[in-house]
Amino acid sequence: MHTLSLRELADGLAKARFSSEELTRHFLARIAAHNPALNAYITVLEEQALAGARAADKQRSSGDVHPLTGVPFAHKDIFCTEGVRTSCGSKMLDNFIAPYNATVVEKMAAAGMINLGKTNMDEFAMGSSNETSFYGPVRNPWDTNCVPGGSSGGSAAAVAAGLAPAATGTDTGGSIRQPSALCNLTGLKPTYGRVSRYGMIAFASSLDQAGPMARTAEDAALMLQVMAGFDEKDSTSIDCTVPDYSASLNNSLKGKVIGVPSEFFAEGLSDAVASRTRAALSEYEKMGAVLKDISLPHSHLSIPCYYVIAPAEASTNLSRYDGVRYGHRCDNPLDLADLYTRTREEGFGDEVKRRILVGTYALSAGFYDAYYRKAQRIRRLIKNDFTEAFKSVDIIAGPTSPSPAFALGEKVDDPLTMYLEDMYTIAVNLAGVPALSIPAGMVDNKPIGLQLIGRDFAEADILNAAHQFQLQTDWHKQFAPAFA
Amino acid sequence: MEWETVIGLEVHVQLSTKSKIFSGASTTFGAEPNTQACAVDLALPGTLPVLNEEAVKSAIKFGLAVNAEICRESVFDRKNYFYPDLPKGYQTSQMDAPIVGAGVLDIQLSDGSSKQVRIHHAHLEEDAGKSLHEGSFDLHGHGMSGIDLNRAGTPLIEIVSEPDMRSAEEAVAYLKKIHSIVTYLGISDGDMSQGSLRCDANVSVRLKGDDTLGTRTETKNLNSFRFIERAIQVETQRQIDVLEDGGKITQETRLYDSERNETRPMRSKEEANDYRYFPCPDLLPVAVDDALIEQLRNNLPELPDSKRTRFENDYGLSVYDADILTAERSIADYFEQTAAAADDAKLAANWITSELMGRLNKEGLAFNQTPVSAAQLGGLIQRIRDNTISGKIAKQVFEALWNGEGSDADAVIEAKGLKQVSDSGELEKMVDDVLAANPDQVEQFQSADDKKRKKMLGFFVGQIMKASQGQANPGMVNQLLNEKLGG
Numbered sequence: 001m002h003t004l005s006l007r008e009l010a011d012g013l014a015k016a017r018f019s020s021e022e023l024t025r026h027f028l029a030r031i032a033a034h035n036p037a038l039n040a041y042i043t044v045l046e047e048q049a050l051a052g053a054r055a056a057d058k059q060r061s062s063g064d065v066h067p068l069t070g071v072p073f074a075h076k077d078i079f080c081t082e083g084v085r086t087s088c089g090s091k092m093l094d095n096f097i098a099p100y101n102a103t104v105v106e107k108m109a110a111a112g113m114i115n116l117g118k119t120n121m122d123e124f125a126m127g128s129s130n131e132t133s134f135y136g137p138v139r140n141p142w143d144t145n146c147v148p149g150g151s152s153g154g155s156a157a158a159v160a161a162g163l164a165p166a167a168t169g170t171d172t173g174g175s176i177r178q179p180s181a182l183c184n185l186t187g188l189k190p191t192y193g194r195v196s197r198y199g200m201i202a203f204a205s206s207l208d209q210a211g212p213m214a215r216t217a218e219d220a221a222l223m224l225q226v227m228a229g230f231d232e233k234d235s236t237s238i239d240c241t242v243p244d245y246s247a248s249l250n251n252s253l254k255g256k257v258i259g260v261p262s263e264f265f266a267e268g269l270s271d272a273v274a275s276r277t278r279a280a281l282s283e284y285e286k287m288g289a290v291l292k293d294i295s296l297p298h299s300h301l302s303i304p305c306y307y308v309i310a311p312a313e314a315s316t317n318l319s320r321y322d323g324v325r326y327g328h329r330c331d332n333p334l335d336l337a338d339l340y341t342r343t344r345e346e347g348f349g350d351e352v353k354r355r356i357l358v359g360t361y362a363l364s365a366g367f368y369d370a371y372y373r374k375a376q377r378i379r380r381l382i383k384n385d386f387t388e389a390f391k392s393v394d395i396i397a398g399p400t401s402p403s404p405a406f407a408l409g410e411k412v413d414d415p416l417t418m419y420l421e422d423m424y425t426i427a428v429n430l431a432g433v434p435a436l437s438i439p440a441g442m443v444d445n446k447p448i449g450l451q452l453i454g455r456d457f458a459e460a461d462i463l464n465a466a467h468q469f470q471l472q473t474d475w476h477k478q479f480a481p482a483f484a
Numbered sequence: 485m486e487w488e489t490v491i492g493l494e495v496h497v498q499l500s501t502k503s504k505i506f507s508g509a510s511t512t513f514g515a516e517p518n519t520q521a522c523a524v525d526l527a528l529p530g531t532l533p534v535l536n537e538e539a540v541k542s543a544i545k546f547g548l549a550v551n552a553e554i555c556r557e558s559v560f561d562r563k564n565y566f567y568p569d570l571p572k573g574y575q576t577s578q579m580d581a582p583i584v585g586a587g588v589l590d591i592q593l594s595d596g597s598s599k600q601v602r603i604h605h606a607h608l609e610e611d612a613g614k615s616l617h618e619g620s621f622d623l624h625g626h627g628m629s630g631i632d633l634n635r636a637g638t639p640l641i642e643i644v645s646e647p648d649m650r651s652a653e654e655a656v657a658y659l660k661k662i663h664s665i666v667t668y669l670g671i672s673d674g675d676m677s678q679g680s681l682r683c684d685a686n687v688s689v690r691l692k693g694d695d696t697l698g699t700r701t702e703t704k705n706l707n708s709f710r711f712i713e714r715a716i717q718v719e720t721q722r723q724i725d726v727l728e729d730g731g732k733i734t735q736e737t738r739l740y741d742s743e744r745n746e747t748r749p750m751r752s753k754e755e756a757n758d759y760r761y762f763p764c765p766d767l768l769p770v771a772v773d774d775a776l777i778e779q780l781r782n783n784l785p786e787l788p789d790s791k792r793t794r795f796e797n798d799y800g801l802s803v804y805d806a807d808i809l810t811a812e813r814s815i816a817d818y819f820e821q822t823a824a825a826a827d828d829a830k831l832a833a834n835w836i837t838s839e840l841m842g843r844l845n846k847e848g849l850a851f852n853q854t855p856v857s858a859a860q861l862g863g864l865i866q867r868i869r870d871n872t873i874s875g876k877i878a879k880q881v882f883e884a885l886w887n888g889e890g891s892d893a894d895a896v897i898e899a900k901g902l903k904q905v906s907d908s909g910e911l912e913k914m915v916d917d918v919l920a921a922n923p924d925q926v927e928q929f930q931s932a933d934d935k936k937r938k939k940m941l942g943f944f945v946g947q948i949m950k951a952s953q954g955q956a957n958p959g960m961v962n963q964l965l966n967e968k969l970g971g
Contacts, residue, residue, distance in 0.1 A: 093529065098529070098530075197530075201529040204765075233532060316562050320529070322573060363760035
């Protein structure tokens with residue numbers, strides 16, 4: 001059952017081949033067996049999931065239900081879940097039991113889906129390897145000496161190892177797409193504003209976006225359908241119609257123009273990944289699409305731009321963790337300054353502290369113009385690059401990540417090298433456009449991803465292109481051998 | 485040396501919206517601590533602000549009332565600092581693009597003159613919570629600090645003036661004007677005792693004739709007209725003393741201690757440093773279109789200035805009375821209702837400014853706490869006008885109404901038998917009795933000259949009023965006396 005797609009699980013439930021309870025028990029058993037080796041989950045919700053599954057079975061037997069009712073999945077531990085510890089991978093929130101549900105959590109629950117637990121992640125979603133988590137690193141099911149990518153590394157490992165059929169993730173600079181690439185998944189970052197951020201613990205508010213991580217484009221479409229939509233509790237969510245993402249999956253790609261940015265195949269990309277990516281792109285030509293060389297001339301500025309804006313926003317988003325109302329508080333503070341200093345010294349890990357410092361600096365008087373304001377101008381240029389490119393192409397495609405999964409510990413002490421992991425994904429967040437990563441083959445027996453980028457709110461277009469690719473290839477069907 | 489004081493005020497006005505500026509929690513004052521703070525106000529992880537439209541409309545109304553430019557796309561910024569009563573670690577405020585731009589305000593001074601004060605801008609922001617301290621706070625003390633976040637997120641407009649005021653009196657007049665405008669607009673209850681209107685005063689002094697501004701200090705959190713006046717006076721004197729002793733003024737934030745009537749510097753820890761303002765990424769710019777502005781403009785109530793002019797012109801009130809009666813919308817409304825019921829605006833104005841306000845003042849009551857309604861007071865004045873009672877008896881009736889001893893003046897007059905005696909036969913008997921009882925005075929009167937007679941007449945009137953318990957019609961008594969004494 002754990003190798004089936006969401007679509008297949010939904011069919012199985014509909015045809016009563018198995019019950020939700022059986023399905024849920026199966027995944028809980030797999031979590032019990034394999035999570036110790038992978039560390040994909042921070043919290044497993046055994047009783048709650050089983051109670052939910054039984055209720056879903058009852059509901060299903062008594063009438064019309066959402067197709068995904070009774071289908072288990074996992075939530076990244078960044079989504080506030082009522083009555084459940086919501087840690088964001090940090091010691092700071094290790095004792096935080098959320099008293100309310102994130103909108104995404106509400107929506108999944110309303111569809112009848114069963115939350116198996118909360119998955120591991122880089123602390124406050126800051127990292128590309130899932131090594132900054134307070135709960136320890138996550139291992140890649142394809143090679144347990146390697147990282148799963150980050151920050152949604154727990155979700156990626158859980159789905160790749162069959163400890164959940166799908167999971168939610170969040171993506172601020174690549175945190176859904178890069179781990180999806182490194183773990184052979186289909187992961188989608190929607191357009192900024194497509195999915196509510198309410199209840200999703202903020203890293204960088206103008207970049208954060210939640211999305212699905214699944215095995216197939218079909219599954220990603222099913223899950224995005226549940227997650228997407230306007231939310232009056234999030235002023236940045238956008239009130240526009242959510243299309244039926246499954247309806248357009250089978251559209252023909254004949255004549256579609258796929259732009260291939262030269263900047264995505266330049267210095268920094270491994271030769272093996274480059275040639276594998278080009279091979280994947282050629283599949284599209286076979287389907288009648290046209291590949292077109294394009295340029296995103298400001299791509300080289302995305303990392304510096306991102307590492308001003310994201311830390312700047314993070315530095316103030318994380319000010320609320322002060323030990324006063326909830327979360328970690330240092331013992332016996334001498335005075336207010338001591339309470340703040342030690343609480344934050346003890347509660348945050350190094351990478352979080354590094355970004356708070358960088359962000360505080362970038363916003364400080366005297367440096368604001370040189371850093372934050374300039375970064376905002378560059379962000380506009382990057383957005384314009386995409387707007388310009390989409391005048392002549394329907395989709396932009398390239399590698400998701402410059403290399404396949406790397407070894408645990410390999411880059412963790414070298415933040416600048418680690419930041420390059422997101423060199424192809426970050427521009428997308430700065431521009432706000434939707435993008436996904438699909439399995440595109442193996443390099444050194446490890447999966448790599450192909451990134452498809454769409455116009456604003458054109459999630460349906462990239463899901464369509466991803467599904468068509470998956471009809472022609474079977475990379476996405478390959479399962480981490482040790483966990484099959 | 486002759487010194488000139490230069491004052492600019494930053495006034496914080498709490499808006500009386502039902503819910504908070506960025507959350508649905510109630511803004512009611514005085515609830516149990518932390519019962520009016522929702523997940524957003526507590527800054528729980530993952531929560532997001534949603535702007536309250538009413539707060540935006542309130543700010544626009546204020547802007548229109550002071551003829552200010554309304555910003556078509558104002559922006560909320562985060563003002564970052566750590567304090568326990570600031571749950572997010574930043575205050576959401578407006579820095580570069582405030583909703584209300586430059587405007588002007590006319591203030592009235594006690595010498596009857598008026599003056600224009602420029603408003604630099606007004607912006608929307610959220611209030612912080614309150615820190616409550618108990619006990620000792622030294623290292624080995626056992627003090628306790630509590631945080632009440634009920635107030636956190638209450639909408640404020642901060643109105644920043646230009647340094648146009650030159651005395652404490654002008655500053656108070658400016659603040660009173662702001663108070664009157666916001667209460668007229670109905671955007672704030674203006675209740676200073678509950679912190680609905682608070683003020684920081686930027687004060688500097690310079691030699692008269694100097695064009696450059698002296699170094700200023702900012703005196704924080706003044707929450708009554710009296711404290712503002714006194715704080716500015718003592719701060720001005722302090723600065724003059726420092727300068728005359730050859731010292732320099734330090735630019736700093738100071739606190740006014742009302743018990744010692746002095747200002748003193750805040751501890752440096754509490755002082756502002758780098759707030760790292762930047763646009764709040766959780767909120768979109770606030771787009772305001774012409775249609776909304778016009779709709780709000782067309783529905784503005786009559787404001788104090790035009791009401792005052794109308795009261796002077798239509799009711800023939802003095803500048804002084806018109807000023808008092810338009811200071812608050814509730815007073816103005818009360819006056820107009822009383823005047824209509826009494827059919828006499830001047831008498832209504834006199835009764836309100838002297839009798840009613842005197843009594844309210846004596847009892848320490850606010851105007852809207854008056855136990856005597858406009859209809860009751862108007863009815864009372866009617867009875868004076870139609871000679872049912874004298875002005876003196878009217879005060880008794882007013883007292884009775886104040887104490888709730890009757891539904892209206894007529895009921896009180898009836899119940900207490902206070903109706904004026906105008907029956908000429910009855911009055912004649914009273915006059916005769918008094919004259920008979922005071923033969924010496926009658927004799928003196930008759931031998932006195934006109935000037936003296938006038939004075940002496942008062943004696944007889946007094947005796948008759950005493951005999952009638954004040955109910956004799958004074959006009960008729962005078963007439964009868966004149967006839968009988970042959971005056």
